Amino acid sequence: MHAGHGHLGGRVMSVLKGMRVVEGSAFVAVPLAGMTLAQMGAEVIRFDRLGGGLDAGRWPLAPNGESLFWAGMNKGKKSIALDMKSPQGRELITRIITAPGEDAGLFLTNLRVRGWMDHETLSQHRPDLVMVTLTGDRHGRPQVDYTVNPALGIPHMTGPADSDAPVAHALPAWDLIAGNMCVSALLAAERHRLRGHGGQEVEIALKDVAAATLGHLGMIGDVTLNTENRGKSGNALYGAYGQDFVCADGRRVMVIGLTDRQWRGICKATGTVEAMTALEQRLGVSLAEEGNRWRFRDDITAILKPWFAQRRVPDFEAAFNDAGLTWSEFRSVREAVELDPDLSTENPIFSEVMQPGIGRFSVPSHPASFGAAERVDARPAPTLGQHTEEILSNVAGCSSTEIAQLFDAGIVQSPSFAKPRNAA
Amino acid sequence: MHAGHGHLGGRVMSVLKGMRVVEGSAFVAVPLAGMTLAQMGAEVIRFDRLGGGLDAGRWPLAPNGESLFWAGMNKGKKSIALDMKSPQGRELITRIITAPGEDAGLFLTNLRVRGWMDHETLSQHRPDLVMVTLTGDRHGRPQVDYTVNPALGIPHMTGPADSDAPVAHALPAWDLIAGNMCVSALLAAERHRLRGHGGQEVEIALKDVAAATLGHLGMIGDVTLNTENRGKSGNALYGAYGQDFVCADGRRVMVIGLTDRQWRGICKATGTVEAMTALEQRLGVSLAEEGNRWRFRDDITAILKPWFAQRRVPDFEAAFNDAGLTWSEFRSVREAVELDPDLSTENPIFSEVMQPGIGRFSVPSHPASFGAAERVDARPAPTLGQHTEEILSNVAGCSSTEIAQLFDAGIVQSPSFAKPRNAA
Numbered sequence: 001m002h003a004g005h006g007h008l009g010g011r012v013m014s015v016l017k018g019m020r021v022v023e024g025s026a027f028v029a030v031p032l033a034g035m036t037l038a039q040m041g042a043e044v045i046r047f048d049r050l051g052g053g054l055d056a057g058r059w060p061l062a063p064n065g066e067s068l069f070w071a072g073m074n075k076g077k078k079s080i081a082l083d084m085k086s087p088q089g090r091e092l093i094t095r096i097i098t099a100p101g102e103d104a105g106l107f108l109t110n111l112r113v114r115g116w117m118d119h120e121t122l123s124q125h126r127p128d129l130v131m132v133t134l135t136g137d138r139h140g141r142p143q144v145d146y147t148v149n150p151a152l153g154i155p156h157m158t159g160p161a162d163s164d165a166p167v168a169h170a171l172p173a174w175d176l177i178a179g180n181m182c183v184s185a186l187l188a189a190e191r192h193r194l195r196g197h198g199g200q201e202v203e204i205a206l207k208d209v210a211a212a213t214l215g216h217l218g219m220i221g222d223v224t225l226n227t228e229n230r231g232k233s234g235n236a237l238y239g240a241y242g243q244d245f246v247c248a249d250g251r252r253v254m255v256i257g258l259t260d261r262q263w264r265g266i267c268k269a270t271g272t273v274e275a276m277t278a279l280e281q282r283l284g285v286s287l288a289e290e291g292n293r294w295r296f297r298d299d300i301t302a303i304l305k306p307w308f309a310q311r312r313v314p315d316f317e318a319a320f321n322d323a324g325l326t327w328s329e330f331r332s333v334r335e336a337v338e339l340d341p342d343l344s345t346e347n348p349i350f351s352e353v354m355q356p357g358i359g360r361f362s363v364p365s366h367p368a369s370f371g372a373a374e375r376v377d378a379r380p381a382p383t384l385g386q387h388t389e390e391i392l393s394n395v396a397g398c399s400s401t402e403i404a405q406l407f408d409a410g411i412v413q414s415p416s417f418a419k420p421r422n423a424a
Numbered sequence: 425m426h427a428g429h430g431h432l433g434g435r436v437m438s439v440l441k442g443m444r445v446v447e448g449s450a451f452v453a454v455p456l457a458g459m460t461l462a463q464m465g466a467e468v469i470r471f472d473r474l475g476g477g478l479d480a481g482r483w484p485l486a487p488n489g490e491s492l493f494w495a496g497m498n499k500g501k502k503s504i505a506l507d508m509k510s511p512q513g514r515e516l517i518t519r520i521i522t523a524p525g526e527d528a529g530l531f532l533t534n535l536r537v538r539g540w541m542d543h544e545t546l547s548q549h550r551p552d553l554v555m556v557t558l559t560g561d562r563h564g565r566p567q568v569d570y571t572v573n574p575a576l577g578i579p580h581m582t583g584p585a586d587s588d589a590p591v592a593h594a595l596p597a598w599d600l601i602a603g604n605m606c607v608s609a610l611l612a613a614e615r616h617r618l619r620g621h622g623g624q625e626v627e628i629a630l631k632d633v634a635a636a637t638l639g640h641l642g643m644i645g646d647v648t649l650n651t652e653n654r655g656k657s658g659n660a661l662y663g664a665y666g667q668d669f670v671c672a673d674g675r676r677v678m679v680i681g682l683t684d685r686q687w688r689g690i691c692k693a694t695g696t697v698e699a700m701t702a703l704e705q706r707l708g709v710s711l712a713e714e715g716n717r718w719r720f721r722d723d724i725t726a727i728l729k730p731w732f733a734q735r736r737v738p739d740f741e742a743a744f745n746d747a748g749l750t751w752s753e754f755r756s757v758r759e760a761v762e763l764d765p766d767l768s769t770e771n772p773i774f775s776e777v778m779q780p781g782i783g784r785f786s787v788p789s790h791p792a793s794f795g796a797a798e799r800v801d802a803r804p805a806p807t808l809g810q811h812t813e814e815i816l817s818n819v820a821g822c823s824s825t826e827i828a829q830l831f832d833a834g835i836v837q838s839p840s841f842a843k844p845r846n847a848a
Contacts, residue, residue: 013621015612032640036605040612054683057714059663060646060654068642068649069663075640119795138771142686142750146661150668150678151764153757155659158594159583166668166676166754168659170582173597176637180604181460185792187611188439188464192797194618197437200796211767212788213600214757215774216456216499218492220767222484223758224785225492230484230757235579235592237570239483239493244574244592252590254574259478262566290481326566330590333577333638333654334647340575343635343644347562350639361648364636368609371543372624373616 014041015373020104020395021186022047022097023077024117026054028145028172029206030110030134031073032179037186038076039366041376045391046077047093049084050413052384062358071355074381075363080392081385081413088411090116095396098126105199106190108182110134119201128199130189132182137207145172148210153219161232178209233297241266241293243301244330245308253313255304256326260288265325269316270307279303337362348375355380388414438465439797444528444819445610446471446521447501448541450478452569452596453630454534454558455497456603457610462500463790465800469815470501471517473508474837476808486782495779498805499787504816505809505837512835514540519820522550529623530614532606534558543625552623554613556606561631569596572634577643585656602633657721665690665717667725668754669732677737679728680750684712689749693740694731703727761786772799779804812838 019042023034031046038044048056058069080096083089094116097107105126112135115121123129136143146168149155155166185202193199214220222230235244241257257263267273276287279299285292293300313329320327337343345351345362353363363378392398392412406412443466447458455470462468472480482493504520507513518540521531529550536559539545547553560567570592573579579590609626617623638644646654659668665681681687691697700711703723709716717724737753744751761767769775769786777787787802816822816836830836 015616028641035640036608059715059718060642060650061715062645062649068645071645072640072642136750137766141745142748143752144666144680144682144750146666146680146682147678147750147752150659150676150754151752151760152767153755153760154595155754156756159591160589165584166659167583167591168668168678169593169595169597170656170662171578171593171597171637172641173593173595173600176597176601177604180601180608181792183608184460184604184611185794187608187615189794189797191611191615191618192439192794194615198796200794202792202794204792207766208771208773208791211771212773212791213595214760214767215786215788216459216496217452217596218484218496219757220761220787221486221492221495221779221782221785223761225486225783226484232594235574235590237568238594242568242570244590252574254571254592256568256570258568258570291483291485294483321565324566326560326568326571328567328571328575330574330579331577332580333643336575336577336638337644337647342561342631343576343638347632347635349632349636355645358645359649361645362639363644364639367632367636368605368626368628370609370613370616370624370626372622373613 012372012374014376015370016041018103019043019106019190020045020099020101021106021108024093024107024109024111024113026110027058028073028175029179030108030182031055032176033108033132033182033186034077035073035075036180036183036366039376039378040368040370041373044077045080045096045387045395046074046382047080047082047084047096048384050081050410052081056384064358066358068358071358071381076376076379077382078387078391079382079384080388082388083411084113086411088406088409092392092396092398092406092412093117094122094125096391097122098129099395099397100126105129106186107131108186112140123199123201126199128193130186130193130199130202132186132189132202132204134178134182135203135205138205143205143207145175145206148174148207151207152210152214157230157232159232160234163232167232174206174210174213177213178204178206181209236297239294240290241297241300243297243304245305247308247313248310248315249312251313252330253308254328254330257293258290258326260290262326263287263293265323266304269320269323269325270304272303272307275303276300351378353378353380357383383415385412385414388412436796436798438800439794440465441797442527443467443530443614444469444523444525445530445532448517448531448533448535448537450534451482452497452599453603454532454606455479456600457532457556457606458501459497459499460604460607460790461610463800463802464792464794465797468501469504469520469811469819470498470806471504471506471508471520472808474505474834476505480808488782490782492782495782495805500800500803501806502811502815503806503809504812506812507835508537510835512830512833516816516820516822516830516836517541518546518549520815521546522553523819523821524550529553530610531555532610536564547623547625550623552617554610554617554623554626556610556613556626556628558602558606559627559629562629567629567631569599569630572598572631575631576634576638581654581656583656584658587656591656598630598634598637601637602628602630605633660721663718664714665721665724667721667728669729671732671737672734672739673736675737676754677732678752678754681717682714682750684714686750687711687717689747690728693744693747693749694728696727696731699727700724775802777802777804781807807839809836809838812836
């Protein structure tokens with residue numbers, strides 16, 4: 001914490017303190033966007049239909065069947081559950097989204113609801129509304145990470161070089177990227193509003209995020225200008241040197257020779273400087289050139305492989321670290337959680353949190369450390385409808401009589417008034 | 425474009441118009457962050473050492489050896505090249521980073537330079553500086569996407585179920601997520617400054633981004649509370665139903681049954697409603713439950729596989745689209761670029777751009793469409809040092825005499841004054 005910054009009457013505030021965002025969402029990208037804003041200090045209200053939205057039971061699950069995915073994606077949010085099919089439920093959502101406040105009127109969604117919940121209608125209630133909508137593709141067709149990724153070609157460059165079969169990624173990378181982009185798009189549009197340019201709708205298509213990213217990485221130029229396709233290359237680092245090796249103890253490590261410094265470090269640490277020089281002479285190329293390290297990676301690997309095969313990780317671990325090499329060990333998620341202090345509460349971004357109905361485990365806050373703003377500690381996710389009454393009262397401006405009527409009529413729900421879950 | 429919003433004297437402005445960001449970077453995350461800001465309208469100045477930084481020659485390359493990666497990651501930026509080892513070069517960089525302007529004083533970096541380029545020193549020149557620094561891990565050790573990913577366990581859940589070998593992703597997903605997070609962190613910190621809370625340093629570690637994301641996805645809770653590990657499941661969608669199938673024409677499709685609606689859609693479109701009902705009776709479970717679709721995915725796939733094996737993609741393509749199914753075809757990047765209109769200039773986010781020294785190809789702008797702000801069309805990347813003179817004059821405030829002296833002394837470089845590239 002840097003003294004003298006970010007204080008307001010002596011109090012250090014979280015970086016987005018005071019902002020209010022409403023989220024109508026399901027799955028990865030938009031829930032992640034809302035949570036990221038909550039983890040920077042915004043008040044984030046997620047609304048769901050009675051019984052929960054499409055991701056209410058999303059895997060992974062806790063032993064008791066509760067969704068660990070919901071718990072992960074909704075940390076620190078407030079939850080309201082209402083009948084989104086009833087006129088009263090719709091009116092309440094409209095009031096919540098368009099409620100007054102200079103730092104409110106911010107709405108994130110991937111629910112495709114036309115008529116009452118589109119930007120045109122909502123902005124009649126609050127003309128300076130900023131609404132960020134994530135769609136599947138630009139035609140309005142449904143797309144998920146699992147369809148966008150195959151359509152754009154990444155699985156054909158993933159996996160062992162000796163197999164033709166495409167390999168999809170297990171990490172929903174496009175969703176995660178799109179979710180983070182929803183955050184920056186919302187902040188950019190809110191900045192625009194703050195400077196007097198009014199509200200607006202921001203539309204982002206998941207497929208466009210992926211397509212643009214391929215372009216940014218040079219992949220579109222590559223297939224346009226080159227005749228050869230980038231194929232599969234196993235776990236090798238593309239374009240320079242980086243390879244996985246199995247060690248004498250059966251453990252597998254990844255070793256990086258992307259920069260010249262890293263490359264020289266590997267050769268020195270493994271005592272292969274002379275062997276690499278001999279290889280350069282045999283091939284008539286300089287391996288100081290990153291492209292040559294890529295082109296002749298198999299020859300390089302043939303030299304390094306026996307070195308690793310004869311050694312256990314503890315035999316070289318300290319020397320590699322002392323030499324500042326860029327390397328890591330392959331671990332399962334379980335091994336990482338059990339063995340790596342960076343995934344434990346030794347790392348200030350993690351804290352042990354009791355998630356009601358599920359149990360206690362290590363939970364991350366926002367990975368950024370803001371030097372002049374307070375860290376928002378990880379907080380549990382709400383249970384569905386946990387804040388229904390509070391939101392109806394404080395945001396929608398309902399009286400306690402109105403709130404009681406809404407519960408009685410089954411328009412809203414909270415854990416204490418829970419109804420059976422609706423079919424999807 | 426929505427009429428009436430975002431105009432200033434009748435002119436629609438791009439969403440970050442007027443903002444100036446300085447970037448000292450290499451590789452994926454921070455260059456992507458700077459470019460994303462440039463694609464929303466910010467003026468982004470990237471500085472590099474003479475001859476270019478560590479990513480100046482990064483693959484993929486154009487046929488003439490120029491870096492398509494540089495071209496992709498630096499679109500629309502301004503470039504200045506200077507001798508970062510000389511006191512004069514360092515002073516110029518300091519002046520550029522800390523130059524006056526209400527919407528300036530924003531610095532993005534992943535260069536680990538202590539002493540003259542750390543936040544403490546730079547903020548002496550401009551106390552309200554906002555500096556976002558991306559590091560490898562929280563200990564300051566070097567980490568790249570290729571080391572973070574194996575360390576946290578994703579490769580052990582990627583690839584064919586019948587193989588134990590970990591499979592690394594080909595997409596630098598963690599870099600891409602971290603880059604997008606640098607954008608939102610910078611915008612959040614700038615918002616904080618705009619509200620009178622001063623500048624600050626924001627530190628983000630690549631490994632922390634990945635570790636936090638595992639937690640958000642529920643994976644840390646999963647291994648903490650459950651005894652069984654999530655293993656590899658090929659291209660199957662995790663936790664519900666989604667599978668790839670090879671068709672009669674050898675083409676491969678991905679079909680999604682994540683939501684109940686999607687699942688019923690697949691069964692109906694493939695005429696397998698009765699077969700699935702029989703399966704439910706045999707297993708004694710309901711496949712309306714997403715977890716059961718996941719647990720019994722192999723049984724479901726056994727029913728669907730012959731249907732796809734007997735049909736070519738054109739046989740069912742129109743029917744699947746008419747039914748609103750969520751599905752896609754596996755393509756290579758080349759096929760996607762050649763066949764998919766969403767990767768062509770039919771999609772407003774793409775335009776044909778002539779990248780000097782490389783050639784003409786389809787280039788993406790920012791994937792978001794801001795309803796009340798002008799789209800920033802894709803612009804070529806600068807050549808190294810292309811804007812050296814302009815930046816020295818307009819930002820560093822150098823006179824033309826000083827600029828001439830700096831070129832003569834070899835402190836700065838531009839394409840017209842190019843020197844041979846330094847060794848890395």
